[in-house]
Amino acid sequence: MLAALASAFAATAAAQVPASQRPQLDGAKAARHQAVDYLAQGPTAWQPAEVDATTWVADFVVAADGSGTHRTVQAAVDALPARADGAGAQRTWVIRVRPGTYRGPLCIKDKAPLRLAGEPGNAGAVTLVDGRYNSLPKTVGTPAQPCLPPSDAARHGTSGSATAVVASPDVLLAHLTIANDATQPGRPPIGDGAQAVALMTLADRIQLEDVRLVSHQDTFYVKRPAPQAPARVFVR
Template identity: 40%
Template sequence: MDRRTLIRLAATSGAAIATGSLTAGRSAQARPGPRSTVASDGSGDFTTIQAAVDAVPAGNTARFTIDIAPGTYRGQVIIPADRPNILLRGRGRRPDQVVITDDRANGTPRPDGGTWGTSGSASVTVDGAGFAARNLTFANSFDEAAHPEITGRQAVAVLTRADRLEFDTVRFLGNQDTLYVNSPAADVPARIYLRRCYVEGDVDFVFGRGTAAFDRCRIHSLDRGSATGNGYVTAPSTSVANPYGLLFSACTFTSDAPPASVHLGRPWHPGQDPNAIGQTVIRDSWLGAHIGAAPWSDFGAWSWREARFAEYHNRGPGALVTPDRPQLTRSEAAGCTVTAFLAGADGWSPDC
């Protein structure tokens, strides 16, 4: 019996999994449950990540770990809805040693005609609930300078549309629209927990209607070469029916861009939806000088003042308190925590 058959049998038998921490930096430990390995040199069970994902049994109910050897893995990866509970785990010493990347943008031509669009540009798309990733890098390597003919430059590294997702010590690299946190429908919450991650980009590089809690992450704005307009960190489109959108708690906002040249966010109304009342809350975080005194911006005809933008107890040269920077009260801040954002009706508390 070959190893792939053994993997499938282990999964379908409902092998138990541990509920221990995914804390980054500790030495690798055996984690009970089905698993497979990916190595581009042929030394693993698979040479591509998509092949390993496709081999996970449909409807898998236990944590299925896919260990990925150091290297760069090119090509789109799709985690379908019928492949839940997958963990992608980089086996390098650092997250930059395992890179999953693709290089298409919104306006990149499709082989069958038309263009990919923003969602279609994603290097990795996650529709499987309970997905997790640890100690690796997701990137979209679309080269804007090399393709001046492509005007639709949104190039997503990761698109999420599922609930109860965990990212631990993961890097997200791109330019415009790096991390797209979406949900199956406007009124359906989809929760994502990001712990000690690194996200970089320039325009709207954290966006969407999902509920995402960034815990002790670094958010890095790239320098677009402008003295005054180097983009926007967030573009939430949270449904008015959802009390929770984007939360940044104990994060660090950095950039090499000039002072006061980056906005914290603007409200995205997809299809001009008036019920997309976006929420971005930044609390207990350090903000660099690239953030100015009026960091929230309108989006077309939609005023930022009608969105749910707020700060609380931030510090650093970019953490000014002005009339253009709404601040949470102490009682409001008590309800805007990582725990509150993620709990939902089922009381979810991520184990990483």
């Protein structure tokens, strides 16, 4: 269905632009829109790592059945050291998540560099999921999501609906699914305020490799942590 919609949209868009006006960017303009130029923006140029998660040695293993070091992804993240000032020499930690569905919001904030991986070659084997949405009521004065500060709002809002928030730089997510099932069949209708974010990033040098993002609206939300702060995200 999604592929059909995408195909139909592309065909409609192409039909509205005369062939004489395509491509719309000439060679000189297109040359200014390369991944390497985007990744070079910021304090230093960034070259995303090549990924072979089969070679990573795990510091922590998450398994819902208790066979790992932690039962939840959040517990493993909480066990990571805090990000140090001048963290260029701080080592990268590895969390491996065994197959299963892990329900609940996830917050990765102010932590050491991290690689979080599910099953190489099968992004559907590990699912991180929650079910909050924009207009879902919440208690005034509480945070809408563990990565966010307390808010006087009476509902979660778009940012607060996120299943996972990455608010720490140098995080690589690989071979897993992040979903928000707020609007899946069988769940209450939500009407207005249906935004239900799967992943929100609030940091620089975030890399997604073979990551499935599943939701209804505003599925992937990329934000800057501050107005002028870099917030580069690389998806492959």
